[in-house]
Amino acid sequence: MKRGLVYDTAVERNPAALRTCRQYLHWVQRSVFEGDLSAAQHRSLFAALRQQLDLSYDSVRVYRMGSPHLVEVETLGAELGHPDSVL
Amino acid sequence: MKRGLVYDTAVERNPAALRTCRQYLHWVQRSVFEGDLSAAQHRSLFAALRQQLDLSYDSVRVYRMGSPHLVEVETLGAELGHPDSVL
Numbered sequence: 001m002k003r004g005l006v007y008d009t010a011v012e013r014n015p016a017a018l019r020t021c022r023q024y025l026h027w028v029q030r031s032v033f034e035g036d037l038s039a040a041q042h043r044s045l046f047a048a049l050r051q052q053l054d055l056s057y058d059s060v061r062v063y064r065m066g067s068p069h070l071v072e073v074e075t076l077g078a079e080l081g082h083p084d085s086v087l
Numbered sequence: 088m089k090r091g092l093v094y095d096t097a098v099e100r101n102p103a104a105l106r107t108c109r110q111y112l113h114w115v116q117r118s119v120f121e122g123d124l125s126a127a128q129h130r131s132l133f134a135a136l137r138q139q140l141d142l143s144y145d146s147v148r149v150y151r152m153g154s155p156h157l158v159e160v161e162t163l164g165a166e167l168g169h170p171d172s173v174l
Contacts, residue, residue: 008116029095055164070153077142
């Protein structure tokens with residue numbers, strides 16, 4: 001299923017979160033990712049992030065798009081991410 | 088219509104972008120907002136951001152949710168934003 005993910009972590013945990021999210025999703029903006037994840041991939045991504053983050057401080061927010069064709073994305077300014085972002 | 092907004096700006100333009108987005112949407116995480124916008128509010132938000140940002144460098148990404156009930160939000164870790172986030 002299509003997903004958007006945003007995270008807000010302490011600066012020292014940012015590189016680890018970036019590396020992990022990049023293994024599963026497309027980077028489209030600082031701390032913002034998009035992509036397709038199976039339920040198993042979703043679980044494994046969350047398991048990896050649980051190991052790396054301080055969940056009392058850091059925050060990860062995932063948007064599961066039930067019907068991605070109903071989600072329009074509009075960019076103002078620079079297109080930072082992958083040219084063929086997945087949404 | 089329900090919207091998610093993320094921005095990635097040069098640090099010196101961050102406070103202005105934060106102030107502007109807060110006038111229209113709920114802050115849920117650093118540089119991440121959610122909320123309901125009419126077409127007129129959307130235009131006025133973008134007009135304000137155009138004034139404040141360097142669109143050759145900064146990036147704003149808006150997700151228009153055609154059917155928000157099909158968008159599930161899952162948070163891992165701290166719930167940073169407004170308790171009754173809008174999605």
